[in-house]
Amino acid sequence: MLDIKFIRENVDLVKRVVKNKQLDISIVDSVLKIDEKKRKLIGEVEELRGLKNKYASEKNIEKGKETKLKLQELEPRLSEVEKEFLAAIYKIPNIVSSDTPIGKDESENKVIRSWGTPKEFKFTPKDHLELGTKLGIIDTELAGRVVGTRFTYLFGDAVLLQNSLYQFALEVLLKKGFIPVLPPLFINPDVYTKMARLSPETEIERYAIERDNQYLIGSAEHTLGPMHMGETLNEKALPLRYFAFTPAFRREAGSYGKDTKGILRQHQFDKLEMESFSTPEQGLVEQDFFVSIQEELMQALEIPYQVVAICTGDMGGPDFRQMDIESWMPGQGKYRETHTSDYMTDYQSRRLNTRVKTKNGVEFVHMNDATAFAMGRTIIAILENYQNEDGSINVPSVLQKWMGKSKIQTK
Structure with missing residues (x-):
């Protein structure tokens, strides 16, 4: 698969390759949309994990329980989005060499x-x-x-x-x-x-x-x-x-x-x-x-x-x-x-x-x-x-x- 960072930074190139390989360019937009959702969830989960550790060290039991419940809700969602992301990025083909002919068949x-x-x-x-x-x-x-x-x-x-x-x-x-x-x-x-x-x-x-x-x-x-x-x-x-x-x-x-x-x-x-x-x-x-x-x-x-x-x-x-x-x-x-x-x-x-x-x-x-x-x-x-x-x-x-x-x- 391609590096998601490469896809983000070279959207036009990747779309051109996808089109030239006779695939639907919408798969690129799809993976970028899921990537954005995944990164947002990762940020929220990491923030909650940080708060959980903070409340544990402060022995703030009530806040700790509240944070734990939020994590129990978000972590499964993140896991599902990560699976969705993998399925989407697997559809993106490799880029091609400069000497590869462009053609339909x-x-x-x-x-x-x-x-x-x-x-x-x-x-x-x-x-x-x-x-x-x-x-x-x-x-x-x-x-x-x-x-x-x-x-x-x-x-x-x-x-x-x-x-x-x-x-x-x-x-x-x-x-x-x-x-x-x-x-x-x-x-x-x-x-x-x-x-x-x-x-x-x-x-x-x-x-x-x-x-x-x-x-x-x-x-x-x-x-x-x-x-x-x-x-x-x-x-x-x-x-x-x-x-x-x-x-x-x-x-x-x-x-x-x-x-x-x-x-x-x-x-x-x-x-x-x-x-x-x-x-x-x-x-x-x-x-x-x-x-x-x-x-x-x-x-x-x-x-x-x-x-x-x-x-x-x-x-x-x-x-x-x-x-x-x-x-x-x-x-x-x-x-x-x-x-x-x-x-x-x-x-x-x-x-x-x-x-x-x-x-x-x-x-x-x-x-x-x-x-x-x-x-x-x-x-x-x-x-x-x-x-x-x-x-x-x-x-x-x-x-x-x-x-x-x-x-x-x-x-």
Whole structure:
């Protein structure tokens, strides 16, 4: 969340950001109104507490009782207003970087650079589902009978391909000093809310375990981010970089009718995620570092891609700056998102109360998260870019030592 002092002092800026993120600017006026009410109540309660102590020291029993009764009336009101304030300020999105494009939706995202040239096939390239089905390594129909739409079974070489991608990323990230983590796949609602990933507006996207009052995570960063909740970190230890490979669960309620064919948009998928905690001065450099890792991985796979700056209307509420990588998908004839990098500044850490002691005093840390590999989408990119006319798939050279073969083909 934003600092209320910052909101008070920058009302026009905050309203402009809220508008550019396609939200109602009245939420800013609402939080300021509640803030004013809260500050007035705090003043009244503190004054009464001072009088209570004064009367106690003077042994003025009658005045003490009178003051105590007033406090018993005001303190619950203050508690309710504080809850109301928190709910209101949580609706205010993060401000955005100076290089974030202003736009209403994904059509106004900006390509800032590209790498590689899409291959020209001497035949009409097939999409991943046709390739995977014929090879016997992807079966969405079986998953449909067992559980429903937007699920899949992967078999044989598709599983080996996913494992090879993990081993490759593991090798790269360990050399760069990342700490591997196996985090929980469940998260408590209050922590999910502090991560700015659960709200009345986004709850429909989450899988809730109502009996236990928990949720399934939609990404590993949802349980990586809270690891230092309530802590003050040592500046010398920063940046702290972690990665985790987990299933992710999303209801995709807002994607009805989109990408229903194949494994691009699934309710359950596997993803390798990076997370870091840094000083405010390191935050932007850290995001650029994460994007450079994403590019290193895709260049090693030799898959053409473009780096995209996400505009205000398409980025997440907690994001200060969001960068995506879109990889070329020959079967679809276009670039599709395979990676995201989110720089949150102190928006999450302020909610989580994760701090760092620096020469400037105690500050909130800055947080970044980014995709290393979203497995399903990367498998799609490999199958479609490395396909042969006979339906076989050449294995990217960087993965062959883990695959134990150079080609995926029917037996």
